[in-house]
Amino acid sequence: MPRPYKIxxxxxxxxHSADLEVLLIERADHPGFWQSxxxxxxxxxxxxxxxxxxxxxxxxxxxxxxPEVPLANLRDWxxxxxxxxxxxxxxxxxxxxxxxxEHVFGLLVxxxxxxxxxxxxxxxxxxLPWRDAADRCFSxxxxxxxxxxxxxxx
Numbered sequence: 001m002p003r004p005y006k007i008x009x010x011x012x013x014x015x016h017s018a019d020l021e022v023l024l025i026e027r028a029d030h031p032g033f034w035q036s037x038x039x040x041x042x043x044x045x046x047x048x049x050x051x052x053x054x055x056x057x058x059x060x061x062x063x064x065x066x067p068e069v070p071l072a073n074l075r076d077w078x079x080x081x082x083x084x085x086x087x088x089x090x091x092x093x094x095x096x097x098x099x100x101x102e103h104v105f106g107l108l109v110x111x112x113x114x115x116x117x118x119x120x121x122x123x124x125x126x127x128l129p130w131r132d133a134a135d136r137c138f139s140x141x142x143x144x145x146x147x148x149x150x151x152x153x154x
Contacts, residue, residue: 006040006092008085008100011052013037013074014145015060017111020153022133022146025059025122030088033138034126036145038102049074052105060125061116062109069109077152079104081141104145106152 014036015023027033039055041048052074053064065071081102085093115125128136134146 005094008097010040010102013052013105015107020130021127026124034136048103073108075106077104
């Protein structure tokens with residue numbers, strides 16, 4: 001049974017290639033708002049890695065744990081952001097919930113990997129150099145995560 005409200009704990013997954021090109025997707029409910037993959041936990045028990053894997057598959061069609069994108073390519077950056085939930089999205093949470101904790105992950109994928117967007121969630125996708133991707137993001141925490149990318153690429 002689906003939860004009536006979103007859990008105020010989420011993941012942000014910076015999908016990138018080895019040459020630091022970043023995948024951004026444009027929100028369907030707010031055209032012009034570009035972002036990385038994001039999403040809330042489905043249950044309190046859901047591990048953050050599971051949330052990241054599920055959200056990447058739902059939003060981009062990229063399946064983690066395949067020969068093309070092994071699980072080892074999903075890395076928890078051990079960064080988290082606490083931010084105020086935008087007023088336009090507060091109705092999705094229980095009354096009085098004002099903040100979300102967002103956990104940042106990186107996902108290394110081969111350049112040119114097929115992306116299949118969920119049409120009810122996203123309109124377009126684009127691969128951009130990491131600095132350009134950070135500039136395009138509407139969310140400050142998303143932009144800051146992308147600016148951290150070179151620190152996490154080994």
